Amino acid sequence: xxxxxxxxxxxxxxxxxxxxxxxxxxxxxxxxxxxxxxxxxxxxxxxxxxxxxxxxxxxxxxxxxxxxxxxxxxxxxxxxxxxxxxxxxxxxxxxxxxxxxxxxxxxxxxxxxxxxxxxxxxxxxxxxxxxxxxxxxxxxxxxxxxxxxxxxxxxxxxxxxxxxxxxxxxxxxxxxxxxxxxxxxxxxxxxxxxxxxxxxxxxxxxxxxxxxxxxxxxxxxxxxxxxxxxxxxxxxxxxxxxxxxxxxxxxxxxxxxxxxxxxxxxxxxxxxxxxxxxxxxxxxxxxxxxxxxxxxxxxxxxxxxxxxxxxxxxxxxxxxxxxxxxxxxxxxxxxxxxxxxxxxxxxxxxxxxxxxxxxxxxxxxxxxxxxxxxxxxxxxxxxxxxxxxxxxxxxxxxxxxxxxxxxxxxxxxxxxxxxxxxxxxxxxx
Numbered sequence: 551x552x553x554x555x556x557x558x559x560x561x562x563x564x565x566x567x568x569x570x571x572x573x574x575x576x577x578x579x580x581x582x583x584x585x586x587x588x589x590x591x592x593x594x595x596x597x598x599x600x601x602x603x604x605x606x607x608x609x610x611x612x613x614x615x616x617x618x619x620x621x622x623x624x625x626x627x628x629x630x631x632x633x634x635x636x637x638x639x640x641x642x643x644x645x646x647x648x649x650x651x652x653x654x655x656x657x658x659x660x661x662x663x664x665x666x667x668x669x670x671x672x673x674x675x676x677x678x679x680x681x682x683x684x685x686x687x688x689x690x691x692x693x694x695x696x697x698x699x700x701x702x703x704x705x706x707x708x709x710x711x712x713x714x715x716x717x718x719x720x721x722x723x724x725x726x727x728x729x730x731x732x733x734x735x736x737x738x739x740x741x742x743x744x745x746x747x748x749x750x751x752x753x754x755x756x757x758x759x760x761x762x763x764x765x766x767x768x769x770x771x772x773x774x775x776x777x778x779x780x781x782x783x784x785x786x787x788x789x790x791x792x793x794x795x796x797x798x799x800x801x802x803x804x805x806x807x808x809x810x811x812x813x814x815x816x817x818x819x820x821x822x823x824x825x826x827x828x829x830x831x832x833x834x835x836x837x838x839x840x841x842x843x844x845x846x847x848x849x850x851x852x853x854x855x856x857x858x859x860x861x862x863x864x865x866x867x868x869x870x871x872x873x874x875x876x877x878x879x880x881x882x883x884x885x886x887x888x889x890x891x892x893x894x895x896x897x898x899x900x901x902x903x904x905x906x907x908x909x910x911x912x913x914x915x916x917x918x919x920x921x922x923x924x925x926x927x928x929x930x931x932x933x934x935x936x937x938x939x940x941x942x943x944x945x946x947x948x949x950x951x952x953x954x955x956x957x958x959x960x961x962x963x964x965x966x967x968x969x970x971x972x973x974x975x976x977x978x979x
Contacts, residue, residue, distance in 0.1 A: 674707025827896025
């Protein structure tokens, strides 16, 4: 049984960085040797040279949408159902590889492998411990166990802590309420909205649920009003950020008063925040896409773009945990839009901005006055002039093959929300 937290949660940043990057070269070498996808994408990379964040930032980002494309293409050719990213196999293909224990499906579908004895999902124990879960707690787990890994991710973490798990899954509200009354669980995992449904339905039935003291919620937005509503019932609710591909990424850690301040990154990951559509890390505090490198040998994702937006918070967690903190989920990074029948990507907007080092933040706003698509590139600039404006407009046309206006803005005036393309069109219905 694993014990959490461990001493790694309070080590210095320098010690943590040294540990992670001393292991990274081995993981990259393994990814190249064990998967066809990384053997190709990292063919010219010497694993030993990737020993700093700057070196890591030079590697390509593989985004979830690209992962889906790789899997679809491979499946169409009756090849590897994981698109070349898995180090595992099963009867029928990749017979020489270690065999997968389970295969899960996420929307797309995207298939995720899990190995025998894997601790990738058990890492969730760190988040559950921070949420107050302890050995012996009965955990009512209402994440789905059917096809998707959600239920198994939380199940593995709770089991690693020594908790007892009731695998409730989704739906069957009244049956779940009956089970909660019979078993008296002290902890809950699932979506926040389903917890609200359970509590309100139990009230309606005249059999309120009073045994719950802790809840670790995930999978959707956790409204502040619901957090306060749970607190009024004596339930401390915290958020866990996990994905099917990676397992635990970050988690809330309440202080002694129950207050949370951002989400702490898990100890077994390297997390970067990059400008949407690129692989370029942004300065601390700037909103960008969460990119994760995992040390899971079975599914060795290197610079995996989650598609989620967040920003790094300054300083350590008030609880004493010293790892990087992020603000939590702040939207989606994939802002591709179709303008006049052509796709415009965040990477194209970034390519335009990189031609002009005097620019700060940029944002392409798409509108449709008179139901006709029109683009305007808003750009922060301290030395704006008509000649520069014309050059930027020319670059915008060159890169996107679409015409657009350029509007200058004062430095620091554009919103720090990670939005590169703002589709503000309104359509008549």
